[in-house]
Amino acid sequence: MESRLADFITNASQVMNSTLAASVVALVETSSEIKENASVTVQHLVNEVRVLKDQLKVPSIYFLARITSDAYIQTTQDVVFQTVEVNEGQCYDPATGKFTASVSGMHLYWLPWETKSGYV
Template structure:
């Protein structure tokens, strides 16, 4: 009986290790910055041309779109800077639906930086991006555009 108990214990240990490996959450996260275009039309996606990090390769710096490769709960953030007396209307978009809008009108200082964030439960191949939702949205180029950024991370499967 002791030998059977040892074998059963070893089998349970092996099965536990296999389950732990299967439950490991992969690292999926990105941080992109510097838009290709600082003056945007209504419905135009913001294409951040530089990716400081792109673990999982989900962000495409040519299109500005993040494509989900692992389904789960994600957190997305956007930071943008505008010059005084300009308007900015942005939204985080999931599958064509604005899920987190943000706008500023006629900032009175030289420039101001704003941010927004949203949690999204996303399925495989879903796409998330940042979009201007008003004509003549204007970003500033202060600090060389580095403060204009789009980030995302898988936080739970």
């Protein structure tokens, strides 16, 4: 009886050890696959964030111009500036005096002869 009990314990230990070893191997393989999949997923997310970031960029649009002579300008009159020093975004047309913003939003103008800024 003792011999059979010893054999049973030995066999049970071998089965448990082999099952445990197989489980460890399977866990290592699975964790390796999870790590690889996570790396691919993270790279896809990074690429998507870059695309979205590029889509959110708002262009710089502004112009700096001046009139070199005294002139009376009526409220509804378009102002054709004689000297355009900066026209970032090319939204001011110096031939017509029209400013057409290429993006929607709030646009600020400043007239140095006035005491305040205005919004259009």
